[in-house]
Amino acid sequence: MRLLNRLNQFQRLWQPSEGAPQAVTISELAARCFCSERHMRTLLRQLEQHGWLRWRAQSGRGKRGELIFLVSPHTVRASMMETVLSQGQTHNALALAQLASGQLRQLLHPFLGGQWYNDTPTLRIPYYRPLEPLKPGFLPGRAEQHLARQIFSGLTRFNPDTARPEGDLAHHWRVSPDGLSWWFYLRPTLHWHNHEPVDAWQLRQRLQQLFELETLRQLFASVREITVEHKHCLRVELTRPDHWLAWRLASHGCYLAHPDDTTIGSGPFRLATFTPELVRIESHNRCHLGHPLLNAVEYWITPGLFDSALGTSCRHPVQIAIGQQEELVHLRPVSNSISLGFCYLGIRQNGQLSHAQARWLMQRVHRSGMIDSLPLDEHLITPSSELLPGWHLPQWPDEPPPPLPPSLTLVYHLPVELPVMARQLQHELAQRGCTLTLHFHNAKNWDGCTQLAQADIVMGDRLIGEAPEYTLEQWLRCDPLWRHLLTGPQRAHLEATLDAVQSHPDEQSRHAALREVWQTLMHDAVITPLFNYRYQISAPPGVNGIELNALGWFDFSRAWLPPPQEAGGRGDAALP
Numbered sequence: 001m002r003l004l005n006r007l008n009q010f011q012r013l014w015q016p017s018e019g020a021p022q023a024v025t026i027s028e029l030a031a032r033c034f035c036s037e038r039h040m041r042t043l044l045r046q047l048e049q050h051g052w053l054r055w056r057a058q059s060g061r062g063k064r065g066e067l068i069f070l071v072s073p074h075t076v077r078a079s080m081m082e083t084v085l086s087q088g089q090t091h092n093a094l095a096l097a098q099l100a101s102g103q104l105r106q107l108l109h110p111f112l113g114g115q116w117y118n119d120t121p122t123l124r125i126p127y128y129r130p131l132e133p134l135k136p137g138f139l140p141g142r143a144e145q146h147l148a149r150q151i152f153s154g155l156t157r158f159n160p161d162t163a164r165p166e167g168d169l170a171h172h173w174r175v176s177p178d179g180l181s182w183w184f185y186l187r188p189t190l191h192w193h194n195h196e197p198v199d200a201w202q203l204r205q206r207l208q209q210l211f212e213l214e215t216l217r218q219l220f221a222s223v224r225e226i227t228v229e230h231k232h233c234l235r236v237e238l239t240r241p242d243h244w245l246a247w248r249l250a251s252h253g254c255y256l257a258h259p260d261d262t263t264i265g266s267g268p269f270r271l272a273t274f275t276p277e278l279v280r281i282e283s284h285n286r287c288h289l290g291h292p293l294l295n296a297v298e299y300w301i302t303p304g305l306f307d308s309a310l311g312t313s314c315r316h317p318v319q320i321a322i323g324q325q326e327e328l329v330h331l332r333p334v335s336n337s338i339s340l341g342f343c344y345l346g347i348r349q350n351g352q353l354s355h356a357q358a359r360w361l362m363q364r365v366h367r368s369g370m371i372d373s374l375p376l377d378e379h380l381i382t383p384s385s386e387l388l389p390g391w392h393l394p395q396w397p398d399e400p401p402p403p404l405p406p407s408l409t410l411v412y413h414l415p416v417e418l419p420v421m422a423r424q425l426q427h428e429l430a431q432r433g434c435t436l437t438l439h440f441h442n443a444k445n446w447d448g449c450t451q452l453a454q455a456d457i458v459m460g461d462r463l464i465g466e467a468p469e470y471t472l473e474q475w476l477r478c479d480p481l482w483r484h485l486l487t488g489p490q491r492a493h494l495e496a497t498l499d500a501v502q503s504h505p506d507e508q509s510r511h512a513a514l515r516e517v518w519q520t521l522m523h524d525a526v527i528t529p530l531f532n533y534r535y536q537i538s539a540p541p542g543v544n545g546i547e548l549n550a551l552g553w554f555d556f557s558r559a560w561l562p563p564p565q566e567a568g569g570r571g572d573a574a575l576p
Contacts, residue, residue, distance in 0.1 A: 007080065009033045009043060010052055011073045022067040026057075029067070052076060120295035121561040127299045130276040136262055137213045138253040138478070140444035142463060143299075145252045146553040150281060150297075152255035152265035153288075155184050155203070155234070156246050158466035160549060164507075165246040165467075169203065169256065169266065169288070170234070179241030179505060186232040191286040192258050193270035200228045205259040207234075218477050219248055222502070241503045243510065247470040268292045268557040277301050281556075293545065293560035339552060340464035342384050342529040343418060349526060350487050351456040352405045358525035360401055361457075366393075370424045371531050374417050381417065384529035387522065388468050391515055394523045404434040411455035413441040418459050421530070425457075446480050453484060459530070466550045469511045472518060473498060485526055 012032050016022065030040040044055045056066040132144050134152075139145050157168035167173075170184035190198035204226050211220050222242040229235045236245065248254060258264035263271050268289060269281035279299040283292040345365060347358040365371070371383045386392045410425065412418045419440065426436040439451040444461065446452055458481065464471050476482060476498060483491060494517070501513040521527050535552035545558040 004080075006043075006046070007073065007076060010047060010076060013047075013053070013067065014069060014073050019069045019072055021069075023064045024067055025064055121293070122296045122298065123294055123556070123559060123561075124298045124300055126302050128302075130301050131274075131279050131299060133274070134263075134271075136210060136257065137215050140447075142551045142553065145463070145465070146549075146551045147279070147281070147299075148252055148255055149267070150269045150556050151267045151271055152257055153267050154250050154255050156250040158247075158250050160466065160555070163467045163550075165250040168250070169198070173246060175243075179243060179503070180238045182236040182238070182245055183229065184234045184236070186234065187288050188232055190266060190288055191284075192266050193264050193284055194258070194261075195286065196258075198266055200231050200234050202259050203256055204228055204234060206256045207254075209259065210254060210256075215478050216253055219253070219474060222499075240499065241505075243505050243507075244470060244473065244502050247467055248474070250467070251470075251474060252465065269297065272296070287557075290557070292557040294556060297556050339533040339535050340388060340468050340550070341462055342387075342464070342532050343415070343421075343459065343461045344527055344529050346458045346460075346481065346485050346527045347525060348456055348458075348485055349490060349524075352408060353456055354402070355525060356399070356402050357404060359396055360399065362525055362528045363396060364401075364428065365425065365530065366528070368428065370421060370428070373424070374420055374531075380534050381531045382534060383531050387518055387529055388464075388472070391518060393528065394519075401432065404429065404432050406433065407435045407437065408456040409437045409439065409451075409454055410457040410459065411439045411441060411449065411451045412459035413446065413449070413461070414444050415461050417531075418461070421459060446484075449480075452480070455484070458485070464550070469514055473501070473514055476517070 013029065016032075026037050026040055029044075030037045033040060033043065035043070044053075047053050048055060052069070052071050054068040054070060056068070057063075058065050127143065131147065132139070132141060134144060134148050139148060153168045155168060155170045156165040156173070158164070159166045167187075169186055169190060171187050172185045174183045174185075175181070186198075186200055186203070192198055207226055210216050211223060222238045222240050222245075223236060224239045225237040227235045227237070238245070242248075255265070255267075263274075265271075266284070266288070268284055268287045269292060270284045271279075272282045273280040278301065280296060281298075282296045283294065285291055345362065347353055347361070353361065366383070371381070374381060384393070408429065410422055412422050422438050422440075426438060429436045436457075439455070441449040441451065443449070446460065452458070460481070462475060476494060482494070486494065497513075497517055501510055501517070504510045504513065533552070535548055544562070545560045546554045547558070548554060
């Protein structure tokens with residue numbers, strides 16, 4: 001980028017005097033810009049033509065001329081940002097931003113949030129970390145799961161109001177009386193993002209590819225065969241009834257990408273750019289569920305914007321908002337809710353802790369104030385009193401603390417609160433003569449965790465999506481955690497119980513039976529929830545259609561911006 005290089009050179013000229021006039025020779029300027037004197041004279045002419053500075057040369061070699069600055073590098077950079085963004089050159093804009101880490105917030109602030117560019121509405125979201133690739137199957141992060149829902153479709157989807165499955169690629173489905181045959185009737189006008197029609201054979205192929213994944217193989221163990229009954233009808237045959245099937249097909253692990261290209265979907269937005277610095281999705285004008293009201297959404301990966309010392313509002317992943325401290329009053333709280341997902345503590349059943357010791361440990365964590373002492377402001381977490389609403393924690397009688405083993409091992413993964421919890425628990429056990437060795441698994445799930453097999457205690461985070469009861473059933477079937485926490489006979493009994501639960505045609509019966517499973521796991525001190533997050537979204541005036549979903553995000557296809565003339569010009573506040 002030629003302009004970027006020119007800005008770099010202008011910055012070098014500016015720095016020694018911070019914009020004050022300079023008495024300097026051409027030779028000194030050339031050394032400062034690492035170029036020849038001849039090129040330096042050309043550069044000065046170019047910068048004068050841009051109106052950035054004025055150069056008054058003195059005749060005679062070695063004579064000092066006068067360098068007068070007419071604008072600051074910050075002003076030039078902001079003007080360049082405006083230009084490249086209006087031309088759709090987002091990568092160049094991000095490159096410009098990286099030059100100004102010290103003024104990153106001030107520089108980016110006018111360009112983030114909801115904006116109209118080239119007469120089309122665009123939403124720019126600053127984000128604190130690079131997004132992980134959208135691989136087939138289950139995705140570990142909330143942001144990745146939400147993004148996948150914007151790009152891909154499933155045969156079914158969860159209704160955000162009822163948390164029950166409804167039609168997506170399939171507009172209806174039918175189940176045989178014995179629960180072994182399911183027919184999914186496809187919408188007649190489906191299109192991939194590459195404008196190719198979607199056909200039933202492609203969806204069958206993609207489903208078969210998904211069912212071969214280890215994490216999904218267990219989830220769909222009841223599936224015997226998938227056949228194409230008609231170009232608009234898929235038939236799924238089961239070996240035993242599974243009345244969770246419509247729920248399973250709506251989960252994010254079953255979103256259907258093109259069988260030949262997993263970046264192509266059929267959802268409301270198509271993936272346009274995916275880099276460590278920028279993710280951009282653009283509206284899919286042939287989406288079967290309606291055309292989005294936004295033209296594009298961009299994630300700007302700007303970790304420097306989230307430094308707590310900057311005073312921004314995005315100090316934690318569960319908060320979505322940004323603005324200078326003095327401007328936060330202009331942001332309106334759009335939505336907040338207590339997440340049904342939770343951080344948890346689990347104890348290996350054939351490890352060093354007895355049932356009485358495990359029960360005491362869980363009681364101690366809940367009653368000692370460890371959770372309340374976590375260093376978080378603005379009430380971002382709340383201690384768990386139940387697993388799901390109405391699924392209460394067991395009430396054990398108070399008993400004297402039992403002697404503990406001389407040493408134990410704890411393995412934990414993200415989020416950021418769990419290292420603090422781990423150190424507090426380490427200190428607590430040390431006072432009772434037990435050395436707790438800590439191992440950190442730097443991930444959002446247990447995939448690839450080699451230390452899990454040696455852990456007596458585990459701590460992790462479990463996302464709960466749009467269908468809480470079903471999500472807990474899915475967790476028991478698919479997560480390697482349970483193969484570690486439970487003994488072989490316990491695991492076999494659990495799988496048999498889950499098979500019996502899924503055979504109930506009545507949804508409420510399945511929920512009641514599943515609740516009994518979890519009440520047993522909690523009563524036996526296998527697992528206990530620790531705390532829930534409070535999801536928050538704040539948005540500036542003029543950004544509409546924002547409603548918090550189960551993942552702590554909002555449906556991009558429902559967000560909209562009023563035209564500039566109605567909003568009074570381009571807004572300068574930012575939405576997540």
